[in-house]
Amino acid sequence: MPKKTFRQAVHEALAQEMRRDPTVVIVGEDISGGLGSPGEQDAWGGPQGVTKGLMPEFGRSRVLDTPISESAFIGAAVGAAATGLRPVADLMFVDFMGVCFDQIFNQAAKFRYMFGGRAVTPLVIRTMYGAGLRAASQHSQSLYPVFTHIPGLKVVIPSSPYEAKGLLTEAIRDDDPVVFFEHKTLYDVEEDVPDEAYTIPFGEANLTREGDDVSIVAIGRMVNLANEAADNLQRDNIQCTVVDPRTTSPMDEDTIIETVEDTGRLVVVDEASPRCSIATDISALVAERAFTALKGPIRMVRPPHTPVPFxxxxxxxxxxxxxxxxxxxxxLVGKSQ
Amino acid sequence: MSDQIQAVTMPKWGLSMTEGMVAKWNAEEGSTIHKGDELVEIETTKITNVYESPVSGVLRRKVVCEGETVPIQALLAVVANLDTLESDIDDFIEQYQSSLENRLAVQDKLDPSYERVEIDGQGLRFLRAGDSGQIPLLFLHGFGGGINSWMFNQPPLSESITTYSLDLPGHGESNKEIKAGDISAMMTSVVSFLSSLNVPRVHIVGHSMGGGIALKLSLDHPELAKSITIISSIGLGREINSKYIEDFIGANRPKEMKSVLTELFANNKLVSRDMINDILKYKRLDGTTDALRRIAADVFPDGYQSLIMKDHLSQLRIPAQCIWGTEDQIVPISHTNDLPSNIVTHYVDGAGHMAHMERSGEVNRLIEELIRGT
Known part of the structure; x- marks a missing residue:
């Protein structure tokens, strides 16, 4: 199986789904570049180069560069999804969702419910999140808890290239609006990724390590850190299970509960701001459903409640x-260093 | 040979293995061991297996303790004579350890890599390992399997003979669009595969459905087969565990897949997270489920085997053997009753449907002996 970067994995999912299904279109700012100018076309391909090469293959009618107006193009994508296309909109930085949130949570998320199940909205919003690129507080947030809060949205946070391709393919084929989070420090990470198309179902957690002592549930990029921690701890004979929920909506609650029932100890690792986060959500879930299995307090590893510093x-x-x-x-295991 | 100091090193099972953990030593320092003895249990993320000593002599030093994880090629133990000086053993260990990086680099270069071939517009993935001028060995996996099914067989056997394994149509990373899923169609693909590689004759090892393909090929193209080993094979009787086939096709979650896969083994602890994940990764590929359904419908229509070749097997004019795990829950062991006398049957204790994985040392030895006898 060939090694591919996260960037290539996302690109491949987009390209393969666009080839498979002519209703798949992509829209966003600078996803190709050069629109309406006499200069080089497809010079840009998005800030991470993920979409570079799609415009030459599929043309301007399916790869739409938009003005810098999230409220306009996200609204257009929502409408297109409700009327027969399968748009993949590129929100560039999730920090920008403030200006287009009505389109997402009052429109896209509500159509199926408010039209009595007679409307589908097969929309994907790809967006970058996370700290670590020295991009300051308006370009570094991990806002997935905000979307997880809204019924009607599906929220996907892949932790690796293999996960990204399978989950994005699933997202594009899904009939509901999906917000797809890509951590900006993961794009150059490499992993074995099949050339063929494949899908990973939503709401199915992945156990990336298995051990009897402690359960670590980690989100997105944090899964990789949790794996590294588990490998370090194993040298001291502390065995951890690492759970990657993959999607926070739907959330695979059963797998989380089952592993905590096995280990009796829970650490949740979440890059989002600490209040009303996925960490607090999972902690509440476990406190409610597996309280008697716990051998100690739940620990949350998360950033402080401040803007991301520059x-x-x-x-x-x-x-x-x-x-x-x-x-x-x-x-939790009484072996502090 | 016995006056040398000999190294026992971490084996490499499957292309992706980089390290392994010594789970349990089965011999004490100072004891005499023989080539083929079950020396040490090794745990990888994929599977736990017993490693058989590649050498004979006195186990003078265990270099790696139980519970320790080391890279492939790392020195596990030193085997020598009783009268070899301790200081010579110390020197040997020091020398070995200082050359480990070089050995790993050499191994990297020697490692075979997956190749692809186009047959009638259909892409097949295969793995060629070993390099000898003799007639090569071809592995044919079972329903839902793939190249990795032979992770304990292909590497050791390729030390003395050129070996090929492939992902059959609809399997692994081979094409999922198949025109027909029956044994004849798959045999035709295998015949084309061999001719595209200019391989005129092979020893064949086939497991389960692959055993059925091996039998069909040996009967229809006797000129291609030099010897045949079938393991828990289909083609010998009507019955098949059709619930297993259905459950394997239907399982999409790790927990479901785990309970399906445990049916394959006598020791269900062998089913690891990585093994489950590898199979789920294959099953998630577009077209896989359709391909498996097609094959199951053609090979096991209505839950019974469609092609029974038992009555024709006495026509085989090549060395032939049949290997069966005594705890097989997929194809009944009773199918070995009344096999013609030209087929030698070996029963393997402590193994289920996957004798070549669970008791790989024993199965590899049987394969080697049959090939050597030709």
């Missing part, structure tokens, strides 16, 4: 890291 030293201190995860686990 100063590199502060940003590094802000992001949860492997050491934080290891210490949280050690505090």
């Amino acid at each position: 100063a590199p030293e502060l940003e590094d201190a802000y992001i949860p890291n492997v050491h934080d995860i290891c210490e949280a686990v050690r505090s």
